[in-house]
Each structure stands twice: as C-alpha cells, then as structure tokens.
Amino acid sequence: MAQYSRVSGTVGLITLLNPPVNALSAAVRQGIVDTLDKALSDRKVKSVVICGHNGKFCGGADIREFSSPLTGPPLIPLIQGVESAAKPVVAAIDGVALGGGLELALGCHYRIAHSKARLGLPEVHLGLLPGAGGSQRLPRLIGVPAALDLITTGRHVTGAEALQLGLVDKVTDRNTVDEAVKFALSVADQPPNSRRVSTFPCPRHPDLDALFEGAMQRVRQRARGALAPVACVQAIRAAATLPYAQGMERERELMATLFTSGQARAQQYHFFAQRAVGRWSMPSGARWDTTKPGAVHKAMVIGLGTMGRGISVALVQAGVSVVAMETNEKQLMEAKQAISSMLERGAKRRGVAPALDKIRYSWNMEPAADVDLVIEAVFEDMALKKKLFQQLSALCKPGTFLCSNTSGLDVDQLASETRHPELVVGMHFFAPAHVMKLLEVVYGSRSSPQAVATAMELGKRMGKVSVAVGNCRGFVGNRMLKPYLEQAFFLLEEGTTPEFVDQVLEEFGFAMGVFRMSDLSGLDVGWRVRKADGLLNVSEGHSARIRQGCRYSPLGDLLCEQGRFGQKTGRGWYQYDKPGGRVAKPDPWLHGFLEKFRTQHGLVAHRIDHQEVLERCLYALMNEGFRILEDGIAAGPEDIDVIYVLGYSWPPHRGGPMFYAGMVGLQKVLERLEHYHQEHPDIPSLKPCNLLRKLVVNGSPPVHKWREFLKKPQSQL
Ligand SMILES: CCC/C=C/C(=O)SCCNC(=O)CCNC(=O)[C@H](O)C(C)(C)COP(=O)([O-])OP(=O)([O-])OC[C@H]1O[C@@H](n2cnc3c(N)ncnc32)[C@H](O)[C@@H]1OP(=O)([O-])[O-]
Known part of the structure; x- marks a missing residue:
C-alpha cells in the first residue's frame, strides 16, 4: 500500500x-x-x-x-x-x-x-x-x-x-x-x-x-x-x-x-533459491533462526597460495582483522605483495581507502592463540591438514572455530584430531576466493550448530551466498562433478573429441566446456587425488579400464604421465601457443593418441551426437544430485542449484541442475538414464537413483515440492 x-x-x-x-x-x-x-x-x-x-x-x-x-x-x-x-x-x-x-x-x-x-x-x-x-x-x-x-x-x-x-x-x-x-x-x-x-x-x-x-x-x-x-x-x-x-x-x-519463457522462470527461481539457502537447517534439527553465530573479529588464514590469498582479501574487505600465515618465507613475501595489491585494486573499485592495516603477516602459528576463527588453506593433503588441526587445537584459545578450506576431504577426520570437534567446519571457497560468490559450509557429524551459524554468517559478511551441506566425499559441488567428468572421458573413449564435447556444453550455456575447464584448472589436480585414492594402480589380470570394480577412464592419467597438465604446460586436452597460453587449439597429437588408445583397448569409435553428449554428461550429474538429496547431504534442490550456478558456471537461465531436471521432465530423465545404464551397466553413476524413481511414481511434482519426498531430518535437540 x-x-x-x-x-x-x-x-x-x-x-x-x-x-x-x-x-x-x-x-x-x-x-x-x-x-x-x-x-x-x-x-x-x-x-x-x-x-x-x-x-x-x-x-x-x-x-x-x-x-x-x-x-x-x-x-x-x-x-x-x-x-x-x-x-x-x-x-x-x-x-x-x-x-x-x-x-x-x-x-x-x-x-x-x-x-x-x-x-x-x-x-x-x-x-x-x-x-x-x-x-x-x-x-x-x-x-x-x-x-x-x-x-x-x-x-x-x-x-x-x-x-x-x-x-x-x-x-x-x-x-x-x-x-x-x-x-x-x-x-x-x-x-x-x-x-x-x-x-x-x-x-x-x-x-x-x-x-x-x-x-x-x-x-x-x-x-x-x-x-x-x-x-x-x-x-x-x-x-x-x-x-x-x-x-x-x-x-x-x-x-x-x-x-512466458522458461528462462525467466528459471532465473526467478534462482533469485529466491539464493535467499532460501540462508534458511539452513541441520539433520539435528538446528536451524538458522534458532542458532546464534559466534562473534568473529579476528581470524587467521593459514597457507597463502591462491586460495589463502583470496580468502584473506575477502575477510579484510568484510572488516575482519586477519593474520595471514605462511611458513615458506619466499611465498610469504610474494603473498604479502599480491594481497596488498588485491586490496588496493578492490578499494579503488569501491571508492574507499584500502584497509591494509587490517592484515598482518606471520611465518609461525603463534598468533593462532589470539583469534576467533582459523581458516586453513594449505595443500589438499589429509596428513598435512590433520597435523595442522592437532597443532591448532593445542594452541588456540577455548572457543576458537577451526575451519578447513578443503574441496572434498572428510571434515570428521579433521575434527577428530582436535579436542573440540564441535568447533570444526569446512569452508569450501571457490577460486578466486575474493570474487566468487559461493561458499559451501560443511558440517561434520560433530559440528555444533553455532560453528555452522558462524561460518554461514561470516560468508554473508564477505558478500557470499553460503550453502550449508553435509560431509561426504566432494561435498555437493565436487561430488556431482565426478560423474559429469567421467562421462566426458568415456565419450572420448567411445569416439568423440574434446572439441565436440566442449562445443555442446558451451552451446548449452556453460562458460567453458569440461575439457577447456580442465586445461585451465590443471589436469594434475585430479591426478593427484586419484593417486591418493589408489586409483592409478591397475590390478593384475584386469583391464586398465576397470578400477575398483567399475569402469574407469585412464585418459587423464595418461596425459599427465606425458607432462600434459593443461594451460600451464602449454599442452593438455588442447594445445596452446606457449605454457600459460590461453587460446585453446585442437591438437592433432591428441586425436592420434585417442585413436591409438581405442585400438589398444579394442574400442570401435561410433558416432556420438549432440543429444548423447548432453544427456550423458548432464543426466549423470543430475542423478548424483538426486542421490545427494536422498542422502540428506543437501537440504533441498535449491541448495544444489545455487551451488551449481554460483560455483560451477551452470547457466542461470537454466536454473540449476535440479530445476533443469524438472524442466526436461523427470520421467524423461529417468527413461534416458535407464537407457544409458542398460547400454553401460559397468557405469554405476548412470543407474537412476531411487529418489528420482519415487518422484516419477508420485507424478513428477514441481521442484518446490520435492522436500516433501525427502527423509525428514531427525531432531536430536
Ligand atoms: C512490468 C514489470 C517490470 C519490472 C520488473 C521488475 O521490477 S523485476 C524486479 C527488479 N528488482 C530486483 O531485481 C531487485 C531484487 N532484490 C534485490 O536485489 C535485493 O533484495 C535488494 C537489493 C533489494 C535487498 O537486498 P537485501 O540483501 O537487503 O535483502 P534480500 O535480498 O534478502 O531481500 C529481503 C527480502 O525481500 C524479498 N525481495 C526483495 N526484492 C523483492 C522483489 N522485487 N519482489 C519480491 N520480493 C523481494 C526477498 O525475497 C527477501 O525475502 P525473504 O527471503 O526474506 O522472504
């Protein structure tokens, strides 16, 4: 009125x-x-x-x-x-x-x-x-x-x-x-x-x-x-x-x-989904409106690689006093310079003075004794992180929240290294951390509601959309990425090229196809993870295309063995004019390599069309999303969709993977997954998830009604 x-x-x-x-x-x-x-x-x-x-x-x-x-x-x-x-x-x-x-x-x-x-x-x-x-x-x-x-x-x-x-x-x-x-x-x-x-x-x-x-x-x-x-x-x-x-x-x-276009509906859904994720809840029954966050005036960031630098900048810009710590002296000096210039650039853009006095630097952990919250952003190595959490637990004052910027490691394992596991949560930032709007806040089985509320609130202060998710391998975003990447690799084995897969995904609306993205972020990242998971060992008497009982594509590993790590080495799924080059050009060597691989493994290339690329990559990813909902790792489809649009460049005019599943029609998604799973019974990620079946049996309700079909969280309060 x-x-x-x-x-x-x-x-x-x-x-x-x-x-x-x-x-x-x-x-x-x-x-x-x-x-x-x-x-x-x-x-x-x-x-x-x-x-x-x-x-x-x-x-x-x-x-x-x-x-x-x-x-x-x-x-x-x-x-x-x-x-x-x-x-x-x-x-x-x-x-x-x-x-x-x-x-x-x-x-x-x-x-x-x-x-x-x-x-x-x-x-x-x-x-x-x-x-x-x-x-x-x-x-x-x-x-x-x-x-x-x-x-x-x-x-x-x-x-x-x-x-x-x-x-x-x-x-x-x-x-x-x-x-x-x-x-x-x-x-x-x-x-x-x-x-x-x-x-x-x-x-x-x-x-x-x-x-x-x-x-x-x-x-x-x-x-x-x-x-x-x-x-x-x-x-x-x-x-x-x-x-x-x-x-x-x-x-x-x-x-x-x-x-009247579906796109407007998708984008309006995304608008409200971004706000809905702020009303988080945990399986314990703890909720956003009944939990008070702890105060964070002073924070410490440990590890000043790309992520640690971005996190430090985001915290300072949010008005938090930061101690940025790095043991390697050369890295510390470089980080100091980089952080200062990021702060100066940011301040210039916003027309304010750079808050350089809000950050100080340390090469040891001692300042941890006096902060309200620590975010570690060291190398993605469980042993290293565990040791750090042990040290922090001994050093920090009572009540200090301990957060890990891991992109997929087990938060419970980290918490178990500390005296107060209830103070431990994951804060999964996305690169560049001072720019990207998404923050996955990961609660472990022992994280207290207050620790979650604190991380969620801190994310908001940093101008981010924070999504609370449960603890599992890869959390929500990277867990769903795995079957998507796998399908792309399998499609190469079966007869297509990186260029075609990327073209289809880019036409769908992704800023970058999966192979160009992989070249940009570095093939060695996933290689290291697969090594740590024991996936690089071929069991005797088994095909190299089977690992741990399932179909596996060794293509990425083979490229890494050749030193092809993507843009940084000038060669990956594409070729670049020099190491660090940015313009991807088709690589005849790669095409020859794929042909040789197929011959070696008795694979006959077949014609893979636009529809198959899109359906196998996206439906496998959506199927994992349904599993995540079924497992209670995400509270609702909006959480998944916000993560994908803000963190994984899913086109906003398609709402997010779960919204898109609804747009395509759940019945159709189910039928196509059944079809592909029949064709590839050795790929478990193509097997339609029970929740998807349940929704279809119940008349494919619209996305905002899916929560009614999820297991109700048990309140332990
Ligand atoms: C012919 C037609 C042509 C015209 C077309 C248009 O104008 S299109 C419109 C063009 N306008 C826009 O696109 C502006 C959209 N709005 C914004 O960008 C921001 O909300 C803000 C900057 C206004 C405030 O940010 P902030 O961080 O301070 O607050 P917050 O974001 O958390 O919102 C608080 C609550 O208000 C709600 N709500 C907000 N706006 C609207 C709305 N227009 N409508 C309804 N609801 C709206 C929001 O959902 C939330 O509700 P909840 O979750 O508490 O139940």
Missing part, C-alpha cells in the same frame, strides 16, 4: 509501504494510483514527493506476483500517470531504486538520491527487460552507451555515480526525503512539461550500428543462449531508432516473449 500526507504546507508526500523493500505489489500500485489522485486533486498541494518507507525507495515489481495472473493496476499506465501529472513530482531515492522502482523514478519529473543509494535495472538477472518503460526512458535520459551498460549488466550504481551519469538531478548525504521536500517546494511553480523523460529525444550517437553490433556480441558472449540480454539490446535499439510510442510497443512485445 501507500501512505499519503501533506507536508510543509503544499507538498503531497506519498510513501510506499511494503516491507522489507517496498516492492510494487498490487496493493502498492493501487496505493500509488489512489494517493497520486488525492495529491493532484488537492488544491493546496503544489508539488509531490514519492518516497519509500524505512529508508528504501523501492526494490521493483513484486517478483512473487510474476507466477500468477496480474491483479491491480498495471505498472506502465501508472508510471505514465505520474509522468503526465500537471504538478511536479519528485522521487526521493533512499536505499534502493531497482527495476520497476527505478522505472517509477524515471516517470517522476525530478530525482533526488542519497549518495549511498543503489540504483539499477537488474531485470536481466530475472530473465526479463525493464518492461515498464525503463528500456525507453533510460537511454533518452543518460544516452545509449550508458543505458546499454546498465540494462544489459543489471549492475547497480550508487547515487554518486547516478549523478555523474545524469540519472538523478541531485545527490545528498542528509535526509533524502527532507531534501526532496525542499526541492519540491523550490520547483512548485514550474510546470513539469519539459521534464517528461518520454518526450526527450534519444541522444544521437555517431555510429549506432557499430554500437549495437558490439553490444550484441558482448551479451551473446557473456551469457550464451540467454534470451533476456539480447532482448534488452533490441529494446534499447528501439528507443534509439523509433518514436517513444513505437518503442514502448516493441518493449511490450519483447517483454511478452521473455515473460
């Missing part, structure tokens, strides 16, 4: 009221229509201010309403009504003006913003475009290049940047509503005719064709297969080339296509 009052004698003040972000629900839209009517018909009122309750202007259209038919007044004529008002209307922008919220402000005749307010048109992240006139008004106000940037990236700008762009008329550090009322008084006698943005001509640009061609290329590259960014460019092009009314018609057509 919206509240109305008259202030300073002649200013009608409309306050949007719909906590927490004053989203434009049907009731709010009706409220605006009614209160605007009141203000315009009140002869004492000379000008109007629109603001939001509780220091937030407006978070945009109410996304929850998108899944049901429209009720209440539509937004486009509402904003048109504001713009055509005969009395000046001023938007007082505090907190946020996003999506429909900013579109409403664009309909006002003046915009006054707090310098720290965040403004933006993030609809592209919801699979939409700014479809309440935003795509037509913004370019008219700030020019086509800036509008293209804001609308296609969905990025937020501060009030200060908005002023530079010409998006707002004035910025203040004081009370925004008071300033807006003062401003409204000052323009009360000026007819707003010349202030209606829809009547502005779109600023000319010397080469529109090149501008739009470049923009189109960029959005296609950034989000392969996503419809919304392309539609955003098309809508802005309409603004630049057509009269306003025709541009609005084009905006409406494009919006209608997007609105």
Whole structure:
C-alpha cells in the first residue's frame, strides 16, 4: 500500500509501504494510483514527493506476483500517470531504486538520491527487460552507451555515480526525503512539461550500428543462449531508432516473449533459491533462526597460495582483522605483495581507502592463540591438514572455530584430531576466493550448530551466498562433478573429441566446456587425488579400464604421465601457443593418441551426437544430485542449484541442475538414464537413483515440492 500526507504546507508526500523493500505489489500500485489522485486533486498541494518507507525507495515489481495472473493496476499506465501529472513530482531515492522502482523514478519529473543509494535495472538477472518503460526512458535520459551498460549488466550504481551519469538531478548525504521536500517546494511553480523523460529525444550517437553490433556480441558472449540480454539490446535499439510510442510497443512485445519463457522462470527461481539457502537447517534439527553465530573479529588464514590469498582479501574487505600465515618465507613475501595489491585494486573499485592495516603477516602459528576463527588453506593433503588441526587445537584459545578450506576431504577426520570437534567446519571457497560468490559450509557429524551459524554468517559478511551441506566425499559441488567428468572421458573413449564435447556444453550455456575447464584448472589436480585414492594402480589380470570394480577412464592419467597438465604446460586436452597460453587449439597429437588408445583397448569409435553428449554428461550429474538429496547431504534442490550456478558456471537461465531436471521432465530423465545404464551397466553413476524413481511414481511434482519426498531430518535437540 501507500501512505499519503501533506507536508510543509503544499507538498503531497506519498510513501510506499511494503516491507522489507517496498516492492510494487498490487496493493502498492493501487496505493500509488489512489494517493497520486488525492495529491493532484488537492488544491493546496503544489508539488509531490514519492518516497519509500524505512529508508528504501523501492526494490521493483513484486517478483512473487510474476507466477500468477496480474491483479491491480498495471505498472506502465501508472508510471505514465505520474509522468503526465500537471504538478511536479519528485522521487526521493533512499536505499534502493531497482527495476520497476527505478522505472517509477524515471516517470517522476525530478530525482533526488542519497549518495549511498543503489540504483539499477537488474531485470536481466530475472530473465526479463525493464518492461515498464525503463528500456525507453533510460537511454533518452543518460544516452545509449550508458543505458546499454546498465540494462544489459543489471549492475547497480550508487547515487554518486547516478549523478555523474545524469540519472538523478541531485545527490545528498542528509535526509533524502527532507531534501526532496525542499526541492519540491523550490520547483512548485514550474510546470513539469519539459521534464517528461518520454518526450526527450534519444541522444544521437555517431555510429549506432557499430554500437549495437558490439553490444550484441558482448551479451551473446557473456551469457550464451540467454534470451533476456539480447532482448534488452533490441529494446534499447528501439528507443534509439523509433518514436517513444513505437518503442514502448516493441518493449511490450519483447517483454511478452521473455515473460512466458522458461528462462525467466528459471532465473526467478534462482533469485529466491539464493535467499532460501540462508534458511539452513541441520539433520539435528538446528536451524538458522534458532542458532546464534559466534562473534568473529579476528581470524587467521593459514597457507597463502591462491586460495589463502583470496580468502584473506575477502575477510579484510568484510572488516575482519586477519593474520595471514605462511611458513615458506619466499611465498610469504610474494603473498604479502599480491594481497596488498588485491586490496588496493578492490578499494579503488569501491571508492574507499584500502584497509591494509587490517592484515598482518606471520611465518609461525603463534598468533593462532589470539583469534576467533582459523581458516586453513594449505595443500589438499589429509596428513598435512590433520597435523595442522592437532597443532591448532593445542594452541588456540577455548572457543576458537577451526575451519578447513578443503574441496572434498572428510571434515570428521579433521575434527577428530582436535579436542573440540564441535568447533570444526569446512569452508569450501571457490577460486578466486575474493570474487566468487559461493561458499559451501560443511558440517561434520560433530559440528555444533553455532560453528555452522558462524561460518554461514561470516560468508554473508564477505558478500557470499553460503550453502550449508553435509560431509561426504566432494561435498555437493565436487561430488556431482565426478560423474559429469567421467562421462566426458568415456565419450572420448567411445569416439568423440574434446572439441565436440566442449562445443555442446558451451552451446548449452556453460562458460567453458569440461575439457577447456580442465586445461585451465590443471589436469594434475585430479591426478593427484586419484593417486591418493589408489586409483592409478591397475590390478593384475584386469583391464586398465576397470578400477575398483567399475569402469574407469585412464585418459587423464595418461596425459599427465606425458607432462600434459593443461594451460600451464602449454599442452593438455588442447594445445596452446606457449605454457600459460590461453587460446585453446585442437591438437592433432591428441586425436592420434585417442585413436591409438581405442585400438589398444579394442574400442570401435561410433558416432556420438549432440543429444548423447548432453544427456550423458548432464543426466549423470543430475542423478548424483538426486542421490545427494536422498542422502540428506543437501537440504533441498535449491541448495544444489545455487551451488551449481554460483560455483560451477551452470547457466542461470537454466536454473540449476535440479530445476533443469524438472524442466526436461523427470520421467524423461529417468527413461534416458535407464537407457544409458542398460547400454553401460559397468557405469554405476548412470543407474537412476531411487529418489528420482519415487518422484516419477508420485507424478513428477514441481521442484518446490520435492522436500516433501525427502527423509525428514531427525531432531536430536
Ligand atoms: C512490468 C514489470 C517490470 C519490472 C520488473 C521488475 O521490477 S523485476 C524486479 C527488479 N528488482 C530486483 O531485481 C531487485 C531484487 N532484490 C534485490 O536485489 C535485493 O533484495 C535488494 C537489493 C533489494 C535487498 O537486498 P537485501 O540483501 O537487503 O535483502 P534480500 O535480498 O534478502 O531481500 C529481503 C527480502 O525481500 C524479498 N525481495 C526483495 N526484492 C523483492 C522483489 N522485487 N519482489 C519480491 N520480493 C523481494 C526477498 O525475497 C527477501 O525475502 P525473504 O527471503 O526474506 O522472504
């Protein structure tokens, strides 16, 4: 709803009221229509201010309403009504003006913003475009290049940047509503005719064709297969080339296509899933809303390789005092330099001073005695980590949380090395740790709810989306990655090439196919893990393609034996012009090697098509996701989907692997897995999981109902 009052004698003040972000629900839209009517018909009122309750202007259209038919007044004529008002209307922008919220402000005749307010048109992240006139008004106000940037990236700008762009008329550090009322008084006698943005001509640009061609290329590259960014460019092009009314018609057509697309549904699901994972629970019954996190003022990071450096930066930027520790003196000096420059770059981007005084360096463990939390980021070696946890347990003050940035090792084993296993949790960061938004928080069988709450809260402070998951090999993300990678290797054995597999996966929307990704992260990483797992030993009298009783592809190991570790050695699944080179080129040597391998092992190459690559790689991965749900390692499908979109570059417009399974149809996924498992009975990961069968038997319920079919966690509280 919206509240109305008259202030300073002649200013009608409309306050949007719909906590927490004053989203434009049907009731709010009706409220605006009614209160605007009141203000315009009140002869004492000379000008109007629109603001939001509780220091937030407006978070945009109410996304929850998108899944049901429209009720209440539509937004486009509402904003048109504001713009055509005969009395000046001023938007007082505090907190946020996003999506429909900013579109409403664009309909006002003046915009006054707090310098720290965040403004933006993030609809592209919801699979939409700014479809309440935003795509037509913004370019008219700030020019086509800036509008293209804001609308296609969905990025937020501060009030200060908005002023530079010409998006707002004035910025203040004081009370925004008071300033807006003062401003409204000052323009009360000026007819707003010349202030209606829809009547502005779109600023000319010397080469529109090149501008739009470049923009189109960029959005296609950034989000392969996503419809919304392309539609955003098309809508802005309409603004630049057509009269306003025709541009609005084009905006409406494009919006209608997007609105009914599965992609918008997937991205809106992803929006709510990111928030749902914050409401975590543990099998013990402990929950986010009943557990108080411990305070973390001071933390220690042990091991300053790539991960440790990124984690240190993320902590400092979150306001935590950090002791960064590394025993190798040369590595310590290099890390110090790298961390300082990362902090300086980050501070410059955010327009603040770098908090270099928040971090100090140590080559020994002594400072651990005085910190609230330790994150170890040493080499992925269980023996090394165990020793470290023993030492930490003896050194730290009572109550210090001990966290491991392991990407898949057993958290219980680490906890068992300590005197207080309840204080131990996994914090699995993703590289680069100061950039990537995902954090897997891994609870072991003895982790206390408070330790989990502390790690979850710390993740949030670092600007991350934290997902609480159970302890198993590879946790959620890497556990699901294993069958996906395996299928890709098997497909090579059976007749295809790395280029074809990558092409199919990239067309699906992954930023990088599995082989290019493997070259980037280094083939030796997995090789070391397989070595530690005893997988490199071929049992006597057995084929090299069988290990520990299951089908195994030794292709990756064979490449590593040749020193082909990927980009860093200039050779991997592809060739590069030099070690460290980035442009992957097909490698005739690799093709010959694959042929030789097939001959050696009596394999006859067959034609593998697009569908088989996609289904075998993705359905095997999804099947593991169902197993993870069945095992209670993830609390719900949203947890898995958030992990995959934010940590493994699963395309957001496909929602995440579990959401995608629902889109494809669970029945179809089951049938195809059954088909492939029949063809390859020696690959256990293709055997359909019981939960998938159960869901199909129960009529393939939508993803938000799957939790009803999962085992209820047993409360031990
Ligand atoms: C023709 C149409 C054209 C227009 C299209 C649009 O405007 S599209 C929209 C364009 N706008 C956007 O894309 C903006 C989307 N919103 C955001 O980016 C952020 O929420 C924020 C920056 C506004 C606040 O961040 P923060 O970290 O302070 O808080 P938080 O993120 O945790 O949210 C708190 C609660 O509010 C909820 N909620 C929030 N917004 C909406 C909404 N619009 N609707 C409904 N609900 C919304 C959110 O789910 C959560 O609920 P929960 O889980 O507690 O039940």
